[in-house]
Amino acid sequence: MPILVPEPHDEICFREDGKRLDGRAVDELRPFSCEVGVIKNAQGSALVRHGGNLIYAAIYGPREVHPRHLARPDKGILRVYYRMATFSVHERKSPAPNRRENEISKVIREALEPVLFLEAYPDSQIEIYIEVIAADGGTRCASTTAASLALADAGIPMKSMVVGVAAGKAQGRVLLDLGDKEDKVGQADIPCVVVMKDKSISLLQFDGEMSLEEMKTGFEYVLKGAEIIYQKQLEALREKYNKITREAEIEDSAVGNLPQNEQKSINESQNAQDSLQNTSQIDEQMKVQNEKQEINNDHKAEPSPLMENSSAINESQKEVEKGEVEEKSKDEKSSEENIIKSSEQSANSTDDSPKQGENQSSQEEQQLNTENDSPSGDDQE
Template sequence: MPRKTTKKLIDKNGIRADGRKLDELRPIKIEAGVIRNADGSAYIEQGKNKILVGVYGPKEVHPKHLTLLDRALLRCRYHMAPFSVDERKRPAPSRREQELSKVITWAIEPSIFLEHFPRTCIDVFIEVLQANGGTRCAGITAASVALADAGIPMRDLVAACAAGKVEGHLVLDLMDVEDKMGEADLPLALMPNLNAITLLQMDGGLTTDEFEQVVNLALTGCKQIHTLQKEALKARYIAVKKAVEKQ
């Protein structure tokens, strides 16, 4: 692919390739309770990302030897559909997907009262239907909504968002090209009410000053996403209430 001839990612007015400002999120749509057969579920669209999450449990652990006697076992599976990217992705879990599954598990684990349900497991399936950069963050965001939808007691919701550096500018919520062509990418997950960070990764190089700014930028993104998560969870019940009051 001839990338040299592509236009600049950020123009002189500070507008990005998809028309966003530097500190602007992609348009986000979250919906809770979309899968009937799952105990809890959520669907998120963040720009061109489309991700479906299903939660099952708490239930007995299979295989049995994985049982933890003092708390529940949380298992997340991040998986990209073969049609989620430009070139067909082989459906078997890749090295990258296995790593992301682990990282997402660790990002969500602190938010759940796992010690309330010893000897059980909670399965979270994150299915990326369409990917355009920042899927691990969108996956965490949606997974947290799905867990709340399943009625699993949580300390807080987890909202995740990336920030980074592209062509010398510090930007929020990187999309695929910005991630690949840019200088740095920093995904971050936050429990907003407790003000606790549960995931912090970085790819690329930043000075300490820049690092601090990027982290703050990502934090503001997470807080914006958090309000959307809350709205998504409440939406169904508010709709029923409104329909009832109309009668």
């Protein structure tokens, strides 16, 4: 037995003044907003509100492939799960994934694969989970937009952002970004995903009746709309960090008011002993440190992400390792002692600093060797 209230569908898509029913011009998008970092557990996540669509996307991975037989030794696999909530549509949807959801998962995956460097993740998988909480037409486009945002938020290397937006035709006029109603009444629908770097199209479906001329207009609209959404994507990605920066600035201005004597009192606290030790260690490190390191190296540039796999080195490393263990830790009997000791020596700070210096000095050679050494797996070729 169906739901009591019938879904409203008027045959008319335009108002008397020539605008669409929601007051938009033919080449105007529905209200769009997006946000990243909305799911704390996920490696990366995004929320997209596009018209009445409310879509969450989350990234997990790269991680081990499960089941194992799906793993590929030459490249990573991307798995997209597009699901609609039972309450996202007019009539309750069954919770089990249906054919439509599986198909959309596949086309979204294929829209995203061209912009990812999957070769850099052999034997692993990246999972994208997309949950449509409220649907209002054009969910596959909005989902791709959300997935692209989530991937960027997760720090997965991408050649470009992608943006999903649809064009279509209703009552003989070419429209941008069809709403649910226009989609149902209209004669044609072209969902597109645009790779923003070169404006190429990586997802394309079309059903309906449209002349090539109209299609051309449709693609023009799509590219125009994609640019607007793209700018909002970038804004959202930056806003996540800019928001924190602004808050920090406010906090900084408050810090300026901190009384001076309070700061002094800390320096001369009863635990000065500890601090003396620690700070003196730093000084020692400074001496140890390579003098070249003048440039601000706060964010230590990640060394080349690919480990060099030379068995000769590994073996000799092992030898060195073992030899040293014999020499240095004869008296370290329990591992507990070991740890306490290590922490007292402010292990990692000492450990890190020489390493930074080393990176710095060897960076040039490294980069000369692998000129385009980005984690993008360029050196695969």
